Each structure stands twice: as C-alpha cells, then as structure tokens.
Amino acid sequence: MFEHRDGEKPKQEEFWVEKRQLPAVKAGTFYRKLDETLREMEFAEKVRDLCRSSYKKASSGGRPGIDPAVYFKMLMIGFFENLPSERAIASRCEDSLSLRAFLGYDLTESTPDHSSLSVIRTRLGVEVYQSALEIVLTGLYEHGLLKGRDLGIDSSIIEANASLRELQHRNTEESYWEYVKKLAAEAGIDPDDTKAVRRFDKKRKGRKTSNEDWVNPHDPDAKVGRTKDGACDMVYQPEHLTDLETGAIIRAEVRTGDSGDSEELSDRVLEGCRTLAGVCEDPKQEKVGRSLTTDEGYFSAEEVCALQSEGIRTVMGDPHESRRNKDKQCKVTRQTLNKAKRAVKSKSGKALLRKRGEHLERSFAHVLDHGGLRRATLRGKENLTKRQIAAAMTYDLSLLMRKIFGFGTPKQWAAQSVSALISLADRLVRLFDGLLSSPLRSDSNGRCSDNLLTISRRSWIIPEIRRSSTGC
Numbered sequence: 001m002f003e004h005r006d007g008e009k010p011k012q013e014e015f016w017v018e019k020r021q022l023p024a025v026k027a028g029t030f031y032r033k034l035d036e037t038l039r040e041m042e043f044a045e046k047v048r049d050l051c052r053s054s055y056k057k058a059s060s061g062g063r064p065g066i067d068p069a070v071y072f073k074m075l076m077i078g079f080f081e082n083l084p085s086e087r088a089i090a091s092r093c094e095d096s097l098s099l100r101a102f103l104g105y106d107l108t109e110s111t112p113d114h115s116s117l118s119v120i121r122t123r124l125g126v127e128v129y130q131s132a133l134e135i136v137l138t139g140l141y142e143h144g145l146l147k148g149r150d151l152g153i154d155s156s157i158i159e160a161n162a163s164l165r166e167l168q169h170r171n172t173e174e175s176y177w178e179y180v181k182k183l184a185a186e187a188g189i190d191p192d193d194t195k196a197v198r199r200f201d202k203k204r205k206g207r208k209t210s211n212e213d214w215v216n217p218h219d220p221d222a223k224v225g226r227t228k229d230g231a232c233d234m235v236y237q238p239e240h241l242t243d244l245e246t247g248a249i250i251r252a253e254v255r256t257g258d259s260g261d262s263e264e265l266s267d268r269v270l271e272g273c274r275t276l277a278g279v280c281e282d283p284k285q286e287k288v289g290r291s292l293t294t295d296e297g298y299f300s301a302e303e304v305c306a307l308q309s310e311g312i313r314t315v316m317g318d319p320h321e322s323r324r325n326k327d328k329q330c331k332v333t334r335q336t337l338n339k340a341k342r343a344v345k346s347k348s349g350k351a352l353l354r355k356r357g358e359h360l361e362r363s364f365a366h367v368l369d370h371g372g373l374r375r376a377t378l379r380g381k382e383n384l385t386k387r388q389i390a391a392a393m394t395y396d397l398s399l400l401m402r403k404i405f406g407f408g409t410p411k412q413w414a415a416q417s418v419s420a421l422i423s424l425a426d427r428l429v430r431l432f433d434g435l436l437s438s439p440l441r442s443d444s445n446g447r448c449s450d451n452l453l454t455i456s457r458r459s460w461i462i463p464e465i466r467r468s469s470t471g472c
Contacts, residue, residue, distance in 0.1 A: 027101035030413045033405050034076070035102060037397065041139040043132075044069035050131050054123050066112050070103050071120045072132060072390065074112065077102075079394040080410055082370055085377035086121075087114040121386060129389040130275075133252075136396045137279045140248050143403055147245040148276040148288035152356040153269065154242075154295065155261060156364045158254070158384075160222035160234040161376045167214040167224075176214060211258050219379040223257030228374075236376065238388050240363050241272040244293060244352060247359040248399055250275060252392035254384040262300035266307050273312075291315060291343075293352040305336045314340050315349045366398075367391045 027035065038044065044067075051068040077099055078089040093099045093111045105111050140146040167176035180201045181191040187204075189196050201207065209232070211223045216234060225235040237259060241251040251272040273289035282288055291313035304314050318324075318337065326334060343349045368374040371391050378384055398408030407413040 026098065028098040028410075030080075030407070030410045031098060031102040033401060033413075034397070037139075037401055037404065038073075041135060043072075043135055046135050047072055047132055050128050051124060054125075054128070066116055066120060067104075068120065068124070070112065071117065072393075073103055074117065075387070075390040076394045076397070079367070079371045079391050080398075082372045084372040084375060085114075086117040088372075090114040090117060121383065124386070126382060126385055126389070129386050129393075130251075133249075133389055133393040133396070134275060134279055136393050136400070137248065137250065137275070140246070140396055140400055141279055143400060145246045145399055145403055146243055146248050146276075146279065148243055148250070148273075148280055148282075149290045150244040150293065150352055150355070151250070151269065151272065151289060151291065152242045152244045152293045152352070152360050153239065153265075153298065154356065154360040154364075155237045155239040155255070156368060157225070157228050157257075158236050158238055158368060158373060159227055159375045160216075160219055160236055160257070161379050162216040162219040162222040162234040164209070164224070164232070164234060166216050166218060167209070168217055170213055170215055176209070221256055221381040222379070225257040236381070236384060238364075238368070238373075238384075239268075240360060240367075240392065241269065242359050242363055244355040244359055246399065247362065248396050249363055249392040252385070252388045254381055254388050256381060261294075261297045262303050265298055265300065265303040266310070269307060269312065270310065291352065293349075293356045295356075299340075301333055301337065304340050305333065308336055308339065313343055315343045315352050316340065317344050363392075363395060366395055371395070 047069050048067070055065050055068075074089050074093055077083070077093060078086075081089075081092055083089045083092055090111065090113050093103060094113075097107070100107065100109075100111065103111065137146055165175075165177050168174065169176075169179070181197055183204065184197045184200045185191045187200065189200050191197060209224045214224065216222050219234070222234040222236065224232065227233050227235060235257040237255045237257055239253050239255055240249050242249055251268070253268070269289070269292055273285055276288040277283055277285045280288055289310075289312055292307060293315040296317040296319040299316050299318050299320075304316070307314050318340065321337075321341070324337070329337070344353075367388070371394075373387065373391055376384055378387060400408075402408035402412070407416050
C-alpha cells in the first residue's frame with residue numbers, strides 16, 4: 001500500500017462488478033445499416049462456406065478459429081476508418097463499443113488481435129478474397145448497380161514498406177549505402193558525414209538505380225520508382241478494372257512497380273469479363289465487356305489486336321501514332337490501329353474517356369487516400385493484392401449502401417445528419433420570421449399588446465437560432 005502525496009490512503013473499491021452495470025454495447029447507425037446490408041446478401045454464410053476448407057474440424061482439438069466473417073468485417077472497418085495496418089485495425093476494434101457490437105463481441109470478450117489477422121490472411125488464398133468480392137458484386141447487380149458493358153482500367157502508385165537504404169546489389173550483395181559512401185570517399189568527401197554523402201548521391205553524374213542490379217532483401221517484390229509526388233522510392237502499382245457506368249470495381253490487383261501497363265493486358269481484361277459473366281449470369285459474355293477505355297500508357301498494338309479479336313472495342317490513344325511507318329505494317333495491324341483511332345475520336349469514345357477520369361480516379365482516391373492504403377504496411381505482392389481486393393470489396397459495398405440508404409461511408413452519414421439538422425434550423429428560422437412579420441393585435445385602448453411575439457422580436461432568439469444553425 002502506498003500513500004498519496006496529500007497523505008490520504010486509497011480506498012478499496014468493490015472487487016466484483018455486475019455485468020448489467022457495464023456500459024451497453026450498441027453499434028452506431030452507420031454500422032447497423034452496414035450489418036443490415038451484409039445480412040441481406042447473406043455475406044457471412046457465404047464467406048464461411050468459402051473458407052470452410054481452410055479451417056480444421058472442431059473435433060481436431062485446439063482453440064476454435066476466428067469467424068472469417070469477423071475477419072472480413074474488420075477489413076471493412078480498416079477501409080471506413082482509414083486504418084493502414086492490421087495492428088491499427090485490431091486496436092480500434094478493441095477500444096470501440098460500437099465496433100464491438102458490429103463484430104458481435106460483448107464487452108467482456110476479447111476481439112481478434114493483429115497476429116490473428118496475419119494468420120488468417122496467410123491462410124486464405126487470393127481466390128477466396130476474389131470470391132468475397134463477387135458476393136458483393138452480385139448484390140450490386142441485383143440492385144442495378146452493375147452493368148459490365150463499358151469497362152475502364154487504370155493503375156496508381158503506393159509506397160512499399162521498404163527502404164532505399166536497404167538495397168543490395170544482386171551479384172555482390174553490397175548495400176547501396178556502402179556503395180555510395182565508397183564513391184563519396186573517392187570524390188574526396190568524408191564518408192561519415194551523412195548529409196554530405198546524401199547531397200553527393202543526389203547530384204552525382206551517372207546516378208542510376210536499376211531494378212535489374214539492385215533489390216531490397218526484405219521485400220523483393222518492391223521496385224524502385226516514382227511516387228505520386230515525384231520522389232524516388234520503393235513502390236508498387238495497384239490496378240483497378242472498373243464498370244464505367246456505375247463505378248463498381250470488378251477486379252483489383254497489385255503489380256510490381258516496374259511492370260508495364262500493357263503487359264498481358266488482354267489476359268487481365270478477359271479475366272475480369274469472365275468474373276462479370278458469372279455475376280451477371282451471362283455465360284456467353286454477350287452483354288458484358290463491350291468496350292475497354294484507358295489512357296495512352298496501356299496502348300500496345302499486339303494487345304489492342306488481341307482485345308479487338310475478342311469483340312472488345314478499345315478506346316485508348318496511341319502515343320506513337322506520328323512515328324509509326326504505315327508502309328511496314330501488315331493489313332491486320334493497320335486495320336486495328338485505324339479502328340482504335342476512330343474509337344478515340346468518336347463522340348461516344350470521348351464520353352467514355354470522361355467517365356474513365358471520373359470513376360477510376362474516384363476509386364483510387366477512396367481506396368488509397370481515404371482507405372489507408374497509399375502507404376503499404378504489408379510486404380509482398382500477394383499480401384498487398386489480398387488487402388487491395390478487400391478494399392475494393394468494401395468500396396463496392398459503399399456504393400450499394402449509398403443507393404439504399406443515401407450514404408456509403410461514416411463521414412457521409414455524419415454530413416447527412418448535420419445537413420438535416422441545418423435544414424430543420426432553417427425551417428424554424430423561417431417559421432419565426434413569418435410569425436414575427438405578422439401585424440400585432442391591439443387592446444381595447446388601441447395600444448399594441450406587448451405579447452410574446454414583440455418580446456421575441458426585440459430579444460436575441462432569432463439571431464441565436466441562426467448562429468446555432470450555421471454552427472452545426
């Protein structure tokens with residue numbers, strides 16, 4: 001027993017607390033609506049069936065596994081709460097009573113920790129995440145939010161969980177920093193002066209960090225490239241295949257930072273078309289995948305020819321059009337390039353290009369900038385692809401909630417509530433103004449009665465209501 005500074009000894013509180021005295025666990029309005037949406041599409045039951053083969057039977061002994069539906073719900077929380085790491089997701093779910101209720105955990109129960117999330121992520125394959133995405137796509141299709149006729153594809157940049165200073169030469173295994181310090185010493189610069197060595201490395205002639213020569217041993221899939229703000233760092237390329245009519249993400253993948261956009265483009269697009277055919281119940285793919293719209297970085301004569309041979313209209317500009325020698329082109333290639341050129345300059349093609357900028361850029365803004373995935377906390381292309389697919393699934397789910405309830409994120413729900421409060425305050429102000437603008441009644445002596453309306457007109461009631469409405 002220790003004494004306080006004021007000399008008073010601490011009092012012994014009650015050791016036992018009744019459960020009914022604990023605070024009630026109740027989900028917030030947004031997460032209650034999200035849970036209703038998931039129950040409507042039977043998301044939990046379908047996810048459990050998908051993951052059943054990855055879990056052992058209960059009779060085999062050991063601690064019971066975590067419900068995979070809870071795992072996917074926690075990933076949804078990471079998207080909506082802008083949480084970048086699994087550790088942050090686990091900590092947020094443990095602290096919040098609202099999120100505990102959404103996950104189905106009581107106050108006395110322990111929520112899954114970050115190590116359990118890592119184990120489940122390793123256990124489940126990429127195909128399980130893709131199947132979970134297709135469950136949400138089916139819900140979108142049933143509500144008319146998935147057409148699949150006009151598709152768009154684009155990529156962005158995320159920063160890898162790797163450092164340039166940890167690079168090693170593939171042949172000599174010499175670290176990049178030791179290599180730069182050796183060059184600085186040869187140039188007469190003190191190798192122990194870190195700032196001087198950095199300035200030397202930034203301005204030295206012939207500076208080239210090739211991915212063919214250098215690799216990060218902690219994350220071999222990360223490649224040297226340019227970030228969104230133009231800095232040189234270790235990066236990955238997330239890619240989205242999107243329905244341009246509704247904005248729904250059909251396919252998501254994280255590729256290495258040095259991958260060309262046009263590499264195997266037709267294979268990725270056709271895989272997305274097969275996904276759409278299964279969701280939209282169109283096995284012959286007659287209604288889906290009619291066109292593909294993208295920027296000039298995806299243009300390749302071979303890939304464009306492969307897509308057009310599958311009946312897919314390509315709307316993408318040719319960056320090398322002025323340098324192509326038409327006399328050396330075969331007839332098929334010339335027809336392919338002319339067809340793609342006409343599609344870009346047509347009225348419908350320009351409309352699709354505008355939709356590409358609207359829906360694709362919006363999806364990256366939500367998933368990367370507001371979904372916590374602009375800076376990677378995981379390592380490896382497979383792990384990042386799993387997290388990207390989960391974020392795309394949640395993004396599609398937010399589109400469905402916006403159609404049903406009018407809001408798709410917690411911020412939109414809060415903004416809608418504030419907007420309704422301001423609208424109510426404005427109506428009250430107009431009501432008071434209408435009452436106060438009416439003529440006053442006179443008494444038997446011809447004098448105006450000093451009633452409540454005249455008092456209100458001379459008082460602070462109306463200005464206070466206006467200040468309160470604008471303050472909301």
